[in-house]
Amino acid sequence: ISATPTLSCAPPDAVVWPQSVGQVQELAALCYRCRVPMVPFGTGTGLEGGVNAVQGGVCFDLSRMDAITELSLEDFSVAVEPGVTRKALNSHLHGTGLWFPVDPGADASLCGMAATGASGTNAVRYGTMRPNVLNLRVVLPDGRLLHTAGPGRQPRKRAAGYDLTSLFVGSEGTLGFLTQATLRLHPLPEAATVTTAAFPSVWAAVACTVQVLQAAVPVARIEFLDEVMVGACSRFSKMELSVAATLLLELHGSRHGLAEQQRQMEEIVRLNGGSSLAWAEEPEERGRLWAMRHSAWYAALALRPGCQGYSTDVCVPISRLPDVLVETKRDLQDSGLTGPMVGHIGDGNFHCLLIFDTQDPDETQRVHAFAQRLGRRALAAGGTCTGEHGVGLGKRGLLLEELGQEGLDTLRSIKAALDPHNLMNPGKVL
Numbered sequence: 001i002s003a004t005p006t007l008s009c010a011p012p013d014a015v016v017w018p019q020s021v022g023q024v025q026e027l028a029a030l031c032y033r034c035r036v037p038m039v040p041f042g043t044g045t046g047l048e049g050g051v052n053a054v055q056g057g058v059c060f061d062l063s064r065m066d067a068i069t070e071l072s073l074e075d076f077s078v079a080v081e082p083g084v085t086r087k088a089l090n091s092h093l094h095g096t097g098l099w100f101p102v103d104p105g106a107d108a109s110l111c112g113m114a115a116t117g118a119s120g121t122n123a124v125r126y127g128t129m130r131p132n133v134l135n136l137r138v139v140l141p142d143g144r145l146l147h148t149a150g151p152g153r154q155p156r157k158r159a160a161g162y163d164l165t166s167l168f169v170g171s172e173g174t175l176g177f178l179t180q181a182t183l184r185l186h187p188l189p190e191a192a193t194v195t196t197a198a199f200p201s202v203w204a205a206v207a208c209t210v211q212v213l214q215a216a217v218p219v220a221r222i223e224f225l226d227e228v229m230v231g232a233c234s235r236f237s238k239m240e241l242s243v244a245a246t247l248l249l250e251l252h253g254s255r256h257g258l259a260e261q262q263r264q265m266e267e268i269v270r271l272n273g274g275s276s277l278a279w280a281e282e283p284e285e286r287g288r289l290w291a292m293r294h295s296a297w298y299a300a301l302a303l304r305p306g307c308q309g310y311s312t313d314v315c316v317p318i319s320r321l322p323d324v325l326v327e328t329k330r331d332l333q334d335s336g337l338t339g340p341m342v343g344h345i346g347d348g349n350f351h352c353l354l355i356f357d358t359q360d361p362d363e364t365q366r367v368h369a370f371a372q373r374l375g376r377r378a379l380a381a382g383g384t385c386t387g388e389h390g391v392g393l394g395k396r397g398l399l400l401e402e403l404g405q406e407g408l409d410t411l412r413s414i415k416a417a418l419d420p421h422n423l424m425n426p427g428k429v430l
Contacts, residue, residue, distance in 0.1 A: 012039055012053035019064045021139065021179045028177065029143030031058055037426050038141070040173040042082050042109030046116055047311055048392025050172050054427040060177060062111070068092050070154075076185040077134060077154045082111035082178065089183075098185040101126040104388065105294045111178040116390040117170030121293070124213075124346030125220040125252065126186060128388065130169045137180035138168055141419045146176070154182045167414070172390050173425035175418045189252035192220070193262065193281045194289050197249065197274040198242035202226065202329070205245045206322045208272040209345050212249075213318075217264050222346035223248040223293055226329070229300070229340035229353075236299035237292040242275060247345070248293055250286075296342050300353035303338055308358045312371050314378035315349040315387030324381050328352065328374055335370050337363075349387035376401065391429045399429070 018024045031038050037057025044051055053059060066083030073096055080089055087107045089100050104113060104120035112118075114136065119128035126132070134156075135149040148164035149155070168175060199205040209222050224247060225233065231243045247269075251261045266277050280286050301309050316324050325341065332339045332352065343350025352374065356363045375385040375398040385391075385398035400408050412430055415422070 010052040010054045010056075012059035013056045015041075015059045015061055017061050017064050021065070021137065021145070024060065024062070024065075024139045024177055024179055025143040025145060027058070027060065028139050028141060032142045032421070032423060035421055035423065037423050038177075039425050040082075040115070040177050042112030042115070043085060043107070045104075045106040045108045046112065046392070047313070047389045048116075048386075048394055050116065050390060050392045050425070050428060052393065054393070057423075057426075062177070062179070063109070065179065070182065071096075072154075073098065075154060076187075077182055078185055079135075079180055079182045080110050081180050082109050084110055086110060086113070093185070097188055099188050100132070100183055101186055102129055102132055105297075110183065111181050114169050114181050115171060115173055115178055117388065119344070119347070119349070119388040121221045121223055121290075121344060123344060123349075123388075124222055125218065130166060132184045133165055133169050133181055134184055135182035136165055136168050136178055138175075139177040139179055141176060141421070141424050149182075156184075170390065172392065172429050174415060174429050175424060189220075189254075191255045191258050191281070192250060192252050192286060193258055193279045194221075194248065194250040194286045195265075195277040195279045196241060196289065197247045197269045197277055198230075198244040199247070199275075200244070200273045202245045202325050203322045204272045204274065205247050206318070206325070206345065208247060208269055208274060210318055211268045211272070212265065213346060215264060215268060217261055217268075218251070218253060219249060219261075219265075219346065220252040221248070221250040222344070224341075224343045224345035224350065225293075225296070226325075226341040229296060229342050232299040232303050232340055233292050233296055236302050237288075237295055239288075239292055247274070248289065293342075296340075297353060300338075300340050300355055303340070304355045304357075306357075307355050310354045310356070310367060310371070311389070312352045312354065312374050313349070313386050313389040314374055314383060315347060316378050316381040316383030318345075318348045320381040320383070321345065321348050321350075324377055324383075325350065327377060331370060331373060331377075335366050337366060337370060339370075344387075347387065348383065372398070393428060396429065 037055045039053045039059045041061045062082035065081040067081045070079040085107045101122040104118045134154040138146045230246050234241045338355045339352040354367050356367045
């Protein structure tokens, strides 16, 4: 799948479905000897054209490798293969008192989430994929097997040599096949509560977010929706929300501790002109609110039936977020584009969901130009061109601007050392 606005589908020449790490090794070694490009595939939920076989070759569909092993309740760790999705793991963990909280919205492959450096709504409390991956079992392009932290190891911290695990997290399939990920698990909170707060402006919503973080309120999720997104979500999910800049806030903790956190949150929201808060504590109520948030993509598409969508993905320092959001909204209006905004505002990460007619070359070009301007606006603000979707095909030029020539040359040297014939997912990232 690719949502990159000017990108067409590029299928592979063949697809294989290995069912064990040994089969991945054999097939990789064969492709390597024959100099055939290889493209890893998990669930296809990526948004930057990562599974497009732009040079043909063989697609390795790893969805049939779905073992969950090495679960340790005492060590808060588990090992999963590429066919295991986020929801499948949490279903497996039901009743253990543990969960895996990284939630990008889609029910993505956990190894795919590692490959793209995914995050999502819970990152402000639990971190992105990078700190939650303890070890990776990687099949290198020539078929050799690498354990990035050593075979069978899952220490909570380590200072032994280069951090190979972090090197492969976010590598987008360009360095090898992630055939197993050892993940850090977290204790399920005793209680959780969620609320929405409407604000008079984007500035007020961001100011509230900064103050919540400064007050050390242990918030689990802080999601931002602009007034266009709120209106779309209200109609799509049949919920009554004030059409204004809105925060969706969730707290995790003990039942006793939540009462104090709610009091703190209510005071900070009030000081920033936010609406009064009604807390949803029952799982059904909380689930309804988060289903609304996770349906934002489909709510945006419903604004223009028959059109397609592209999600941008930038991340900036929170101090620069109000300026960048206001400038971006002005740019959207000046460009005549439909692009409701939603974001993991506690991290400074936000998305414009650009809805456009792919049969209209002029509008498609305006979408592409807007996405490039937004990426450069984020870079000028000290941020990054991608907070969680990855570089893929569409952001390679911006990567050079972000890292500089020396940074990009260093990445190329690493790629050449591990994949000298450029066979692993060629044409992506670099």
